[in-house]
Amino acid sequence: MGAGTSDRSSQERRLAWLVFALLFCSYAYFWQGGGWNPNIRLDLTRAIAAENTIAIDAYWQNSGDWAYRGGRYYSTKAPGLSVVAIPFYVIGKTGARLAGASPENILLVSGYVANLGANALPSALLGVVLFHVLGWLGMAGARRRAGVALAFGLGTPAFAYATAFYAHQGAAAFGFGAFALLLGAERYSHPRAWAAAAGAAAGVAVLYELTLVVVVVVLGAWLWLDRERRPLLRWFLIGGAPAVLLLGSYQWNAFGSPFATGYDFQNPNAETRVDGSLFGWPSPIHMLEMLFGTYRGLLPLSPIFILAPIGWPVLWRTHRAAAAVCLAVSMGFLLLISSFHAWDAGFSTGPRYLMPCLPFLFVLVGFGIARFWRVGAMLAAVSVAIMFSVTLVSIDLPIRVRYPLLQYIYPHLMQGHVSLNTYSLDSYSPPEKWQNDMNSFNLGELVFPYSLMSATPLLALWLGLGTAAWQSARRIDQTLRNFDSDDQTSGDTPA
Secondary structure (H helix, E strand, C coil): CHHHHHHHHHHHHHHHHHHHHHHHHHHHCEECCCCHHHHHHHHHHHHHHHHCCCCCCCCHHHCCCEEEECCEEEECCCCHHHHHCHHHHHHHHHHHHHCCCCHHHHHHHHHHHHHHHHHHHHHHHHHHHHHHHHHHCCCCCHHHHHHHHHHHHHHCHHHHHCCCCCCHHHHHHHHHHHHHHHHHHCCCCCHHHHHHHHHHHHHHHHHHCHHHHHHHHHHHHHHHHCCCCCHHHHHHHHHHHHHHHHHHHHHHHHHCCCCCCHHHHECHHHCCCECCECECCCCHHHHHHHHHCCCCCHHHHCHHHHHHHHHHHHHHHHCHHHHHHHHHHHHHHHHHHHCECCCCCCCCCCCHHHHHHHHHHHHHHHHHHHHCHHHHHHHHHHHHHHHHHHHHHCCCCCCCCCCHHHHHHHHHHHCCCCCCCCCCCCCCCCCCCCCCCCCCEEHHHHCCCCCHHHHHHHHHHHHHHHHHHHHHHHHHHHHHHHHHHHHHHHHHCCC
């Protein structure tokens, strides 16, 4: 029995590595290039790495997302992604210099490698975490769990945003990681250590994106309301304290108060305020637009989310606390972002500000897939096809295009256009006309430049790793069936 359990654990680790490899290779295959948001985040990375300062005076002109205070320029964004990216940025910069690259290509490679470490890596690990969490919550079948994890990683906006230097997907990885660590605290020894690690992950998530406070509040409430888990709340808070101190210190030094943010000193031409405020009341219209709208809606991009209402009661019957947490985080984000006057997030794909809640929502989707496996597989295939198309063409969808898929993505795809974002990491605005400048790219363009054929190496990789993962998962399921059969036979044998 011990040997059988050990064998299954080894097989599950192999499958988890295959899921990770498939996702990480997919994310590493693309680089979405520059823009106001990626540029200002990388500006802070560059300033700290090169000048040991959080002021971006030498770089701010490549973006409109700057803040100005006391004669200095700063990023308006939370510092987490920029700070985590520093060692990867330095590695990329050093490697490009040693290779004799031009200054423009040194910056391009540095930004790409920074995104690999600070965004693509945690995003790929998120798929592995989701794979394990589904098992902890009772989903049977390694094939189903691996399929759900890959459907999330490739069939939702997680795919697109793992390939761009935005913080939302990295924040999602750390926020959901905090939830997973708290689930682990009740399954393994040393629960205090697990709770402290969960607090640290939640703290990093807030450093990436301030809206992840929603996750901290929901997880804290969960620990407080459950008497058995309540002693872990103190350790959860202790684990998050270093991130709180780091964020407060950054905001104090940049904006004069630990409670001030870059938005208090933001470029007035980049603000969307009503009566002087960035937020109003939650808007049902904004909620509907973020979920169903053709402009920035989630369902048109990833129709598999339609299964979330089906999966929630399935999970509720067996794990009420987890079902409540996933629903509360999802609703909390929906209410918060619907009250934000700039809810549509400018040049972007889908409801970008909802990204951190999507893995929580996808847990519910996963149980909906398990309930209706064939329908789920079909919706997953459609969702992967849509998100692959978007990631291949561009995730920076123009503001004035009201039907991005029909008016922008598919027409360009039919014309064979890929990597359309020509926004560099060092420019305030893109060229008026598209240029073959490789400011955004996929690795297949090294062989098939500016061609749909550039997607074929990745598709071949999907076929190889996907087949290996499927076979591995099938062996796990077969081993489990054999084990259950042997155990039942042993139980029926008289002593």
